[in-house]
Structures are given as C-alpha cells and as structure tokens.
Amino acid sequence: MLKKFRGMFSNDLSIDLGTANTLIYVKGQGIVLNEPSVVAIRQDRAGSPKSVAAVGHDAKQMLGRTPGNIAAIRPMKDGVIADFFVTEKMLQHFIKQVHSNSFMRPSPRVSGLCAGWRDPG
Template identity: 75%
Template sequence: MLFRRLRGFFSNDLSIDLGTANTLIYARDQGIVLNEPSVVAIREDRSRGMKAVAAVGEDAKKMLGRTPANITAIRPMKDGVIADFTVTEKMLQYFIHKVHESRLIRPSPRVLICVPCGSTQVERRAIKESAAGAGAREVYLIEEPMAAAIGANLPVDEARGSMVLDIGGGTSEVAILSLNGIVY
C-alpha cells in the first residue's frame, strides 16, 4: 500500500480516450502524449494452449489481415465499450507503460477515462477494473460529450446550454450540457 502510493508520487495524472478505433492519452502539462490504434495482436501457442500479446497499437494495426494462422489481430473495444476484458487490460497496461517508459520507477497513475453516455453500470465497472488491472492507482470516469466540451473550453458550468457532437470510430453522441451536467 505504501509502495503503491510512493509509485503514484512519481507518475502523471492521465486522461484516456479509450476508443473503438484509437486510444489517446493526455498528460497534464504535456498535452496528448499517445495516439495509437486500439488494436492488439495475439499469438496463440496451440500445443500449450497459451496466448500471449505479440504487438499493440500501431505495430498490431500493421498486422491486420497479414498474420500467420497462430497470430490474430483484434480490436478489443466495440461500440465504445470493452468487448474483450483481458485484451483491453493488456492494451491499457502497454499504453500506460509506454507513456511512462522514460521513468525509472514503474508508475501508478490516477486515470480519467471517457465512457459513452449510454454505457451500462456493468460496462463502466469493466472499464474501471480494466484500468485498475493495468496499473492505475485511482480510476475516474467521465462521459465523452462532457470531456469533449471541457476540452473545447465550452462554458459547461454556466446556466446556458452548449451542444456537443462527439463522432468516434464506434459511437456518435449528441449532448446538451449546462450547469456541469448533461441535460439531454
């Protein structure tokens, strides 16, 4: 517990847009530090019945449609939510490590992850558990239109409506925001 807090002291707070097509990671005071495809290549050893990650992100995307029979390139996200929990966790772990690879001590960051408005509590819990399993110290969720509005510097805290259209690779959402909440 103490060691985990100490590791957290050396890490960045990260915001993650875990998308169907791409994953983006934003670090405070640094901007977007990672923009990679949400693709993982899995190598299967059929004789032992084991699976291992062969590549993640850009390297895995290059393998789409070009892999031998024992390697499968997959997209672990579908319609903005997790389709394969274990693979998503490995992908997040890889991306978080890649963002912090210049660090001497392996980090344990606080993470904010965008989720679709229509995601269920089960889907939200899966995203939180996946990020925690990937090494996040604390995990917070924010709805995608709210994150987009904050990123665009819209006045979300005022008593007037702001309309946001969030077009992603797996979902598209329209929201009206006012007084720090989604009205519609």
C-alpha cells in the same frame, strides 16, 4: 504554491478509450499517445495462455495479414469493451509506453461510453 509543486510530479493520465484510437493526455504535456485500438494476440498451442504479439500501430499493420497462431483484433466494439483481457493488456502497454517513471505509479482516468448511452439529440 503547493499545488504547483505537486503538479510537477503529477502521475495523472487521462485516457480516451475509443473504438478506432486510444488517446492518453498528460497535464502540462497534452496528448502524448494516439494509437490505434488494435492488439495482435498470439496463441502458440491449444490451451496455452494468450500472449501479446503487438499493440497499436504495429498491430494495425498486421490486420488481415497474420499467421494462423496470431489474431489482430480490436478489443472495442461500438465504443464498448468487447474483450476485457485484451483491453487490459492494451492499456498496460500504452501506459508503460508513456509513463517511464518507475518511482511513482501512474494514476489513470479512463473515459468511454457505456452500452446504454444514447445521444438525446
């Protein structure tokens, strides 16, 4: 009974961080997010910090059509994190999008492949 009660207030998120799409699963709700793994980064001046202009579907629409100060990129290459800063910002955005409860912090579990993994088949 206690397990069922705790499940009502679960803040566990399962994240599948893929090269093409990122999925977030919540127990009891299923897949709550399926967005492209794309981030549009803005850098206004040389030396200024990067800022996120768009994430997911909005950023994917910008691929190949961005002004000079915005770059739409895929932070994952061949299933491996290629840009840690951009991947972190993307995950923060997606988690905020699906986890609206400010009282309980989310407890994400991220899955992905490492560079050394090979299919034995």
